[in-house]
């Protein structure tokens with residue numbers, strides 16, 4: 117052990133004990149999301165009673181909690197998330213080896229390891245089947261996000277935590293919390309002078325210098341407290357009618373010979389100029405690209421939502437050298453309950469983008485849980501398992517992804533049962549989001565019931 121330890125600098129050691137050499141038949145790999153490279157055998161191992169974790173070549177201690185805590189504290193975009201996991205199958209006592217460059221890679225590796233462990237109800241032990249395992253893994257995209265919206269319904273902290281844990285299980289790394297729209301009232305509650313008028317409260321008063329001072333102040337405070345790389349400056353669905361009808365703003369517009377759409381452009385570009393010196397990467401919704409794309413900062417990340425992937429907007433953004441995040445609403449908006457898990461799985465960010473230089477500008481994607489029809493009572497089953505389907509699209513290399521969703525239905529169905537076992541209220545796989553089970557029986561068969569029921573109807 118001492119010798120080996122030195123060979124695995126930066127590694128983590130998981131201790132498992134070989135049980136028997138029984139060869140199982142042709143079994144599927146039940147890991148979600150599917151790793152980049154997987155090799156396995158036919159032996160079954162049993163976790164030892166004193167199963168534990170030893171670390172070496174790292175300052176992290178061997179307590180899971182230590183590693184987990186760091187995962188949440190220093191999460192950063194673009195960091196090395198790769199890991200190698202090797203579980204040998206020979207010898208009396210075998211050690212699983214997990215090697216990673218960062219704590220993120222280590223945690224992803226532990227998540228994968230946990231999915232290889234199964235409880236055997238007959239022997240009452242935890243088994244690792246299909247050993248030896250050799251897994252080399254890293255994400256396809258660094259930007260793998262889930263947005264939740266706390267502005268339409270209050271979401272208490274325990275609810276937000278319940279969303280975070282399954283994110284780690286699916287290797288999603290960015291939780292984006294929508295607090296308020298670009299021009300929304302929450303900001304205005306503290307500062308009513310940001311409104312055009314008490315009766316017309318959004319978008320924020322473009323004619324008032326104080327508006328931009330407040331934006332600057334907020335971004336400055338945020339940059340001191342949080343180590344975020346991106347700031348989302350919005351810019352979607354802006355309706356300038358309050359600007360055109362409020363006398364002092366109308367006067368300001370006339371003096372500058374601007375109409376509302378020009379004022380919207382002025383507002384977005386000025387907000388960009390404020391954010392850049394604070395060191396942020398700026399995200400703006402796709403409307404900004406459509407309306408005044410050539411004037412956006414070259415550092416802008418365009419956030420797609422209206423246009424279907426392959427429809428042209430994402431292609432246009434990357435062709436112009438701008439980076440892009442994919443969230444097209446018909447496939448990756450979780451509040452669209454008629455968007456099936458299959459659509460979530462099949463939504464390919466590279467659709468119609470073949471140039472490798474352009475592909476590099478696609479940072480990844482974000483599934484969005486807008487909050488009009490969810491609150492604590494139904495958020496989990498609206499998010500899962502559909503967000504998990506998208507998570508594999510964002511994690512697994514393109515050539516490893518299934519061409520047809522039926523190829524992954526069984527594996528995703530098992531993963532959703534694992535989520536249930538871990539206490540996550542993930543819904544059965546069916547046509548609609550947050551469907552309930554339609555009949556008695558094993559969790560593993562629920563998609564069959566739903567499938568048959570819907571087929572018969």
Ligand SMILES: *[C@@H]1O[C@H](CO)[C@@H](O)[C@H](O)[C@H]1NC(C)=O
Nearest residue numbers: 125126172173174175176217
């Ligand atoms: C452990 O911490 C020490 C002191 O902060 C540092 O010099 C060293 O590089 C760290 N080692 C690793 C492997 O991160």
Ligand SMILES: *[C@@H]1O[C@H](CO)[C@@H](O)[C@H](O)[C@H]1NC(C)=O
Nearest residue numbers: 267268296297300301302318
């Ligand atoms: C803004 O917030 C108010 C509640 O303060 C809500 O009624 C309204 O729908 C929100 N508007 C947008 C665009 O989010």
Ligand SMILES: *[C@@H]1O[C@H](CO)[C@@H](O)[C@H](O)[C@H]1NC(C)=O
Nearest residue numbers: 316353354355356357358361
């Ligand atoms: C903008 O807001 C005004 C006033 O609320 C409304 O009458 C108008 O229909 C809105 N325009 C659009 C394009 O939504």
Ligand SMILES: *[C@@H]1O[C@H](CO)[C@@H](O)[C@H](O)[C@H]1NC(C)=O
Nearest residue numbers: 356373374375376377378379
């Ligand atoms: C605003 O002004 C610009 C420049 O004159 C013009 O191209 C655009 O059509 C105007 N938009 C509206 C909504 O009137």
Ligand SMILES: *[C@@H]1O[C@H](CO)[C@@H](O)[C@H](O)[C@H]1NC(C)=O
Nearest residue numbers: 424425426427428467468469
């Ligand atoms: C991709 O490009 C082809 C050829 O221009 C076009 O027919 C298709 O609609 C585009 N979009 C998708 C989603 O395939």
